[in-house]
Amino acid sequence: MKTYKGILFIVITLVASTLLWAFATPIETIHPIDMLSHIVGGLAITGFFLVFLLATRSKILERWFHGLEHVYTYHKFLAILSLGFVILHSQLQDMIPHGEKALDTPLSDLAKELGELAQYGFIGLIVIALFAKFLKYEHWRFIHRLLLIPYALGLYHAYFSSKYDLFQATPLGIFTVITAIVGTMSALYMLTMYQDMRFKHRGTVTGIRKVGPNAVELAITLNQKLSYREGQYIFLKIFQTGLEKAPHPFSISGGDGKTIFVTIKALGDFTTKVNTDIQLDTQVAIEGPYGHLNFDKGHQQQIWVAGGVGITPFYSYLQSRPINQDVELFYSFRGQNDALYKDFLQNYADNNKHFKVHFIDTTTMDRLDSLHFTVPVQSSIFLCGPAKMVKHLTKHFKSLSNEVDINFESFKFK
Numbered sequence: 001m002k003t004y005k006g007i008l009f010i011v012i013t014l015v016a017s018t019l020l021w022a023f024a025t026p027i028e029t030i031h032p033i034d035m036l037s038h039i040v041g042g043l044a045i046t047g048f049f050l051v052f053l054l055a056t057r058s059k060i061l062e063r064w065f066h067g068l069e070h071v072y073t074y075h076k077f078l079a080i081l082s083l084g085f086v087i088l089h090s091q092l093q094d095m096i097p098h099g100e101k102a103l104d105t106p107l108s109d110l111a112k113e114l115g116e117l118a119q120y121g122f123i124g125l126i127v128i129a130l131f132a133k134f135l136k137y138e139h140w141r142f143i144h145r146l147l148l149i150p151y152a153l154g155l156y157h158a159y160f161s162s163k164y165d166l167f168q169a170t171p172l173g174i175f176t177v178i179t180a181i182v183g184t185m186s187a188l189y190m191l192t193m194y195q196d197m198r199f200k201h202r203g204t205v206t207g208i209r210k211v212g213p214n215a216v217e218l219a220i221t222l223n224q225k226l227s228y229r230e231g232q233y234i235f236l237k238i239f240q241t242g243l244e245k246a247p248h249p250f251s252i253s254g255g256d257g258k259t260i261f262v263t264i265k266a267l268g269d270f271t272t273k274v275n276t277d278i279q280l281d282t283q284v285a286i287e288g289p290y291g292h293l294n295f296d297k298g299h300q301q302q303i304w305v306a307g308g309v310g311i312t313p314f315y316s317y318l319q320s321r322p323i324n325q326d327v328e329l330f331y332s333f334r335g336q337n338d339a340l341y342k343d344f345l346q347n348y349a350d351n352n353k354h355f356k357v358h359f360i361d362t363t364t365m366d367r368l369d370s371l372h373f374t375v376p377v378q379s380s381i382f383l384c385g386p387a388k389m390v391k392h393l394t395k396h397f398k399s400l401s402n403e404v405d406i407n408f409e410s411f412k413f414k
């Protein structure tokens, strides 16, 4: 379980929140249902603190969760869980017997109304975010950023309508203030500072090569050497009039750190424009590297599975050295136009006895499934490509044996 540090961090934080609320002393005697409702409400604001923290693309969290992809999976899971806590908190409030409810002050009245508004805000924004596939990535990202508003309202609600004095320097007060500040700062950081602070590597497009009818390879010469491992990816911003400025993730498909290559397949608006319009000498900025595909750490026997442009991390590794591991690569693509670096791969296989390649053209052959693979017991599997393919095959490999070491990168985050 490679993500255990990350999971442990989430569990410890949520357990700490539960215990601190459960053992704190309220300002006045409260009904047990009210007490439970406070614990659940506390879990909601702690959950959202984690949601915002996990969105910061922090290197430490990426390590703890073994890749940004896992970080985003837990980010999504926590958002849904926290929304559940918000709804449960409100239901429990409604269940408190009337005579047991404390009298409202104007301040707590307002805080309650804002709490209700926060609840609707969370429900609306999270439900919209879950329909990601119907939204353009930029719109989806914008909606995500708006979550800060219900979070701020929720914090106001907690501070001003709770039956616990969160302004006191009690363990609960300290925990709440720290998580509230870190949660808010994380959201503000992604909103205002991330784009400027994290894109430290600047560079210029110094080479453009068409590597297929729908794919272009860019050579980027950097002002400062980028230290990376073959198999990793970066976030790339391209500053050319007419191209979207937002960063997009691309695997490094080759290079030496001073010059790096990325191979971009035309998929949507941005990538299609890059394929048709990109010009030499265009300025770019880079953030990263990220990613946990580490072929050197795998077993001697390795199975590689690539789908479409997902060949890039493997191509990067193969170019960098003659491999010593025994590798069998299954490269799946839709039609010859989508097959990248095929000659290179065939040539590599012809000249290296450790490397075998199988080309699977899904327009004429069956899609990759369990029948294609014979997996030796002590082996490592590396997968990269479209999320659907990676998910499907990973499930299959996991069902084979617990001893198989599975590593994957899927080309989708939301």
Ligand SMILES: Cc1cc2nc3c(=O)[nH]c(=O)nc-3n(C[C@H](O)[C@H](O)[C@H](O)COP(=O)(O)OP(=O)(O)OC[C@H]3O[C@@H](n4cnc5c(N)ncnc54)[C@H](O)[C@@H]3O)c2cc1C
Pocket: 136, 137, 138, 233, 246, 247, 248, 249, 250, 251, 252, 263, 264, 265, 266, 267, 268, 269, 270, 271, 272, 309, 312, 409, 410, 411, 412, 413, 414
């Ligand atoms: C870890 C990783 C590595 C990748 N490596 C490569 C590569 O080497 N070569 C390659 O051609 N493609 C790669 N991709 C996919 C590439 O990032 C998307 O194809 C590209 O961002 C699509 O942008 P678009 O506007 O053209 O398409 P759209 O139609 O707008 O988006 C298509 C899908 O791409 C994703 N996407 C869009 N914009 C972004 C963004 N700003 N940040 C993150 N995801 C986004 C979303 O899942 C979206 O649904 C990689 C993706 C990931 C997650």
